[in-house]
Amino acid sequence: MVSIPRGFRDFPPPFMILRKRILKEIEEVFKRYGFDPFDTPTLEFWDTVKGKLGEEAENKLMFIFPDFLSKEWYTLRYELTFPLARYMAMHPETPLPFKRYHIGKVWRHEEPQKGRYREFWQCDADTVGSPYPEADAEIIRLNIEIMRTFSFNKYLVKINDRRLLTGIFEEELSIRNPVPVYRSIDKLDKIGEEGVRSELLSKGMSSSLVDRIMDLMKIQGKFEEIAEDLSGIRNEKVRTALDHLREIFSLVNDDRLVFDLSLVRGLEYYTGPVFETVVKEPRIGSLAGGGRYDKLIGLYSGKDVPATGISIGIERLIDAGLELGIFSLDDRSYTQVFVVSVKRESWRYAWKVAELLRNEGFYVSLDLMRRNQSNQREYARKLGAKIIAFVGPKEEKEGSVTLYSNEMRKTVSLKDAAKAINEIIS
Amino acid sequence: MVSIPRGFRDFPPPFMILRKRILKEIEEVFKRYGFDPFDTPTLEFWDTVKGKLGEEAENKLMFIFPDFLSKEWYTLRYELTFPLARYMAMHPETPLPFKRYHIGKVWRHEEPQKGRYREFWQCDADTVGSPYPEADAEIIRLNIEIMRTFSFNKYLVKINDRRLLTGIFEEELSIRNPVPVYRSIDKLDKIGEEGVRSELLSKGMSSSLVDRIMDLMKIQGKFEEIAEDLSGIRNEKVRTALDHLREIFSLVNDDRLVFDLSLVRGLEYYTGPVFETVVKEPRIGSLAGGGRYDKLIGLYSGKDVPATGISIGIERLIDAGLELGIFSLDDRSYTQVFVVSVKRESWRYAWKVAELLRNEGFYVSLDLMRRNQSNQREYARKLGAKIIAFVGPKEEKEGSVTLYSNEMRKTVSLKDAAKAINEIIS
Numbered sequence: 001m002v003s004i005p006r007g008f009r010d011f012p013p014p015f016m017i018l019r020k021r022i023l024k025e026i027e028e029v030f031k032r033y034g035f036d037p038f039d040t041p042t043l044e045f046w047d048t049v050k051g052k053l054g055e056e057a058e059n060k061l062m063f064i065f066p067d068f069l070s071k072e073w074y075t076l077r078y079e080l081t082f083p084l085a086r087y088m089a090m091h092p093e094t095p096l097p098f099k100r101y102h103i104g105k106v107w108r109h110e111e112p113q114k115g116r117y118r119e120f121w122q123c124d125a126d127t128v129g130s131p132y133p134e135a136d137a138e139i140i141r142l143n144i145e146i147m148r149t150f151s152f153n154k155y156l157v158k159i160n161d162r163r164l165l166t167g168i169f170e171e172e173l174s175i176r177n178p179v180p181v182y183r184s185i186d187k188l189d190k191i192g193e194e195g196v197r198s199e200l201l202s203k204g205m206s207s208s209l210v211d212r213i214m215d216l217m218k219i220q221g222k223f224e225e226i227a228e229d230l231s232g233i234r235n236e237k238v239r240t241a242l243d244h245l246r247e248i249f250s251l252v253n254d255d256r257l258v259f260d261l262s263l264v265r266g267l268e269y270y271t272g273p274v275f276e277t278v279v280k281e282p283r284i285g286s287l288a289g290g291g292r293y294d295k296l297i298g299l300y301s302g303k304d305v306p307a308t309g310i311s312i313g314i315e316r317l318i319d320a321g322l323e324l325g326i327f328s329l330d331d332r333s334y335t336q337v338f339v340v341s342v343k344r345e346s347w348r349y350a351w352k353v354a355e356l357l358r359n360e361g362f363y364v365s366l367d368l369m370r371r372n373q374s375n376q377r378e379y380a381r382k383l384g385a386k387i388i389a390f391v392g393p394k395e396e397k398e399g400s401v402t403l404y405s406n407e408m409r410k411t412v413s414l415k416d417a418a419k420a421i422n423e424i425i426s
Numbered sequence: 427m428v429s430i431p432r433g434f435r436d437f438p439p440p441f442m443i444l445r446k447r448i449l450k451e452i453e454e455v456f457k458r459y460g461f462d463p464f465d466t467p468t469l470e471f472w473d474t475v476k477g478k479l480g481e482e483a484e485n486k487l488m489f490i491f492p493d494f495l496s497k498e499w500y501t502l503r504y505e506l507t508f509p510l511a512r513y514m515a516m517h518p519e520t521p522l523p524f525k526r527y528h529i530g531k532v533w534r535h536e537e538p539q540k541g542r543y544r545e546f547w548q549c550d551a552d553t554v555g556s557p558y559p560e561a562d563a564e565i566i567r568l569n570i571e572i573m574r575t576f577s578f579n580k581y582l583v584k585i586n587d588r589r590l591l592t593g594i595f596e597e598e599l600s601i602r603n604p605v606p607v608y609r610s611i612d613k614l615d616k617i618g619e620e621g622v623r624s625e626l627l628s629k630g631m632s633s634s635l636v637d638r639i640m641d642l643m644k645i646q647g648k649f650e651e652i653a654e655d656l657s658g659i660r661n662e663k664v665r666t667a668l669d670h671l672r673e674i675f676s677l678v679n680d681d682r683l684v685f686d687l688s689l690v691r692g693l694e695y696y697t698g699p700v701f702e703t704v705v706k707e708p709r710i711g712s713l714a715g716g717g718r719y720d721k722l723i724g725l726y727s728g729k730d731v732p733a734t735g736i737s738i739g740i741e742r743l744i745d746a747g748l749e750l751g752i753f754s755l756d757d758r759s760y761t762q763v764f765v766v767s768v769k770r771e772s773w774r775y776a777w778k779v780a781e782l783l784r785n786e787g788f789y790v791s792l793d794l795m796r797r798n799q800s801n802q803r804e805y806a807r808k809l810g811a812k813i814i815a816f817v818g819p820k821e822e823k824e825g826s827v828t829l830y831s832n833e834m835r836k837t838v839s840l841k842d843a844a845k846a847i848n849e850i851i852s
Contacts, residue, residue, distance in 0.1 A: 002474055002512055002515055002516060002726045002727075003471070003516070004466075004467050004470065004471070004474075004512075004516075005467060005469055005470070005471060005496070005498065005500065006496070008467035008469060009467065010464075010465070010466050010467070010509075010513050010516075010517075011463075011464060011465040011466070012464060012513075012517070012520075012526075013462035013463055013464060013526065016462070016463035016464055016465055017462070017463060020463060031760045031789045032784045032787065032788065032789055032790065033784060033790070033791075034759075034760075034761050034789060034790055034791030034792075036439035036442070036443070036758075036759045036760055036761070037437075037439060037442035037443060037446055037760075038436075038437060038438060038439060038442055039436070039437040039442055040430075040436050040437070041430050041431060041434035041435065041436070041545055042468065042531060042545065043431055043434060043502075043533075043545070044430065044431070045429070045430070045431060048428055048430075060495075063493060063495075064494070065491040065492060065493060065494070065500075066491060066492075067489060067491060068490070068491070069486075069489075069535045070431070070432070070535075072431065074431065074491075076469075083436075086428055086430075087436050087438075089428055090428060090429070090430075090436075091436075091438070094438075095805060095808045095809075096795065097794050097795060099791065100438075100439065105468065107469075109495045109496075119467055119468065119469070127794060129794075129795065130794040130795055132794060132795070132796060134773075134777070134794050135794045138794065141781070145784075251774075251777060300428045301428075332462075333460075333462045334457045334460075334462055334463075335460050335462075347560075348677075351560070351677060355567070358458045358459060358571075361458065362458065363457045363458055363460060364458065364459070364460055365459075365460030365525065366460075368523050368553060368555075368556040368558060368560050368561045368564065369522065369523060369555065369556055369558070370558060379521060382521045383521075
């Protein structure tokens with residue numbers, strides 16, 4: 001029996017119609033915020049990625065394979081940020097800031113489950129060139145606007161700053177390399193507090209150090225109050241991060257932006273603010289995440305260029321939205337008008353009517369199976385066509401068409417058909 | 427130095443803006459003809475493809491590789507027809523006819539050159555379920571409509587029928603397996619008449635047989651005249667093909683549809699009519715091609731389902747259109763309005779104005795680099811923003827914005843800004 005690889009999907013029309021509508025709405029917000037479209041190859045050299053995305057991605061999740069024809073090692077792109085960094089390194093002439101959005105497929109060797117696939121779409125928006133908090137704030141406003149577009153009200157945008165954590169770890173806990181700690185903390189939602197605690201202990205940390213880390217991780221809430229508490233820490237990184245965050249909070253100016261010191265995010269390349277949008281009601285978890293990565297482009301070109309961005313997790317948005325009844329798969333076809341030929345001898349007239357309506361811009365189908373009238377109607381019903389246009393010998397003789405919808409039935413001349421259809425549709 | 431694989435491409439905004447516009451226009455025609463969107467995995471099991479697409483594709487052009495994590499052999503999809511056939515075999519419950527369009531990337535290990543890449547987009551429309559010429563005719567009308575959309579006037583849609591060739595070869599030349607002959611004939615444009623002739627001779631055919639094949643290949647022109655000439659051949663396949671073609675010619679009813687007995691098309695799965703659209707002026711060659719494949723789905727399911735379709739070659743369309751000046755890369759950004767803050771102290775007001783205009787639906791950017799006014803204007807000019815919205819202390823004080831375009835300069839209150847911008851844009 002023929003099949004497709006695990007975690008990969010076919011998308012028949014009802015799924016694609018929904019997906020395209022959602023992507024279009026996200027794209028519209030990207031455009032309003034001044035981002036422009038961009039695409040990169042789905043295959044990158046494995047050498048381009050190696051050492052950039054962290055152990056788990058590179059050892060367990062990435063599709064890496066030899067190409068026998070070119071004798072090269074390729075990867076299917078794991079995400080959309082490193083290709084942007086690679087592009088910027090190859091094109092230093094690009095005017096800055098470079099604000100691009102990228103809607104495209106990515107591939108990860110995950111264990112498939114609801115909202116998680118091996119091939120899925122990501123929707124990213126990134127600003128390259130600006131080191132300033134206004135660039136981060138703009139990305140977060142865009143994020144909020146997307147939540148509004150999909151009518152989510154109960155959500156939080158959690159924010160933290162990698163420099164804040166690094167500074168506190170350095171200053172207060174004498175931890176010089178925080179990356180292994182981040183990796184454990186990032187699993188807080190997955191493995192819980194006890195899980196993180198035992199992972200940190202297994203990394204050789206003392207029980208009292210782990211206690212202090214776990215206490216820090218509970219710091220969340222109103223930014224100004226926490227900033228006040230942390231203002232006593234005399235560390236350059238902590239001070240820089242607090243100033244940067246303060247400006248973001250001031251510009252975004254929305255109560256749903258909250259500070260959370262336990263937010264670290266998994267990817268290794270973040271260098272400043274990191275953020276994540278969590279929907280509380282309905283309970284569908286994290287829908288978007290991102291942050292600042294001022295050193296990633298430098299890994300390719302030797303010259304750092306500041307950058308910040310966000311990724312919208314549309315698979316979870318779609319799967320959760322479908323489960324909750326926010327979205328539906330009811331639109332099975334774009335077809336607006338199905339031309340039914342009442343008798344076979346009217347079929348050529350139906351063909352003419354279909355062509356005429358297509359020239360008027362309508363989405364039109366007609367019988368291609370030489371079916372009788374009732375089977376044509378049954379098929380049109382399955383498509384969900386709003387209007388059925390009947391043509392028989394009578395219509396052919398008088399140059400008319402009989403339009404039929406849920407609300408009405410009406411015979412009109414061909415020259416009035418477009419107007420009548422527009423009235424029904426609108 | 428970092429790079430991307432040969433034959434693969436990055437698409438910065440000017441390229442994506444053009445590409446998206448072209449794809450949208452093609453998609454609109456697909457929708458008008460009653461086709462619905464569809465997608466499939468970019469990876470398929472190698473077993474799914476093996477033996478279906480012909481020697482050259484499978485031995486020389488296809489990306490085939492082992493996946494070390496799943497221990498499976500995958501291919502990057504070579505084209506969009508076999509995934510549809512595979513889908514139909516897996517979903518026999520799909521209501522027929524199933525009319526789907528598929529716009530997606532495909533991968534071929536070609537030698538890169540203008541209009542030819544290793545990763546490129548295909549735009550396919552196919553009708554599954556109908557064995558009748560009306561399904562082929564609808565696809566060809568759609569093809570003609572796409573040519574009209576892009577203002578091509580001097581083109582021909584060449585058509586032939588595999589059954590016609592097979593029948594003539596059987597009846598007149600006693601050739602039982604025509605596939606190797608098709609393969610050579612398909613190269614007529616590439617290697618010329620002499621090339622085809624010597625290839626056929628090298629396949630062991632007699633010189634007189636090759637002469638007769640080459641004479642047949644010159645048959646092209648008005649269908650009815652040729653049908654008359656061929657009507658003497660008493661072969662079931664020939665008769666069926668002529669009846670089928672006659673009905674297509676009658677329904678399409680366009681002088682640009684011409685008969686050409688040398689048209690065979692490379693892919694092995696065609697079983698009936700094959701067609702190809704060739705642009706004569708400007709001379710950019712074949713832009714679309716397709717045909718009927720009534721046996722491909724049966725290769726997967728054991729049960730034949732008739733199908734016919736077309737593929738639009740948009741890479742050649744874009745590359746040729748750019749070279750000829752039909753298309754341009756002048757649109758560098760979607761940005762309509764760039765808000766310039768005349769002095770740094772006006773920046774927060776600029777942020778507020780940008781947010782307000784974004785809420786009105788405009789595509790808006792503002793300075794994220796803390797630049798002075800003239801550098802902001804220089805950047806806005808590079809983006810190609812139609813309107814610059816200046817804000818300074820004066821504007822902030824009176825709650826206004828000064829709009830500037832090629833045609834005018836005007837200070838308006840914030841509440842009148844949207845209306846004024848709409849007037850400039852339209």
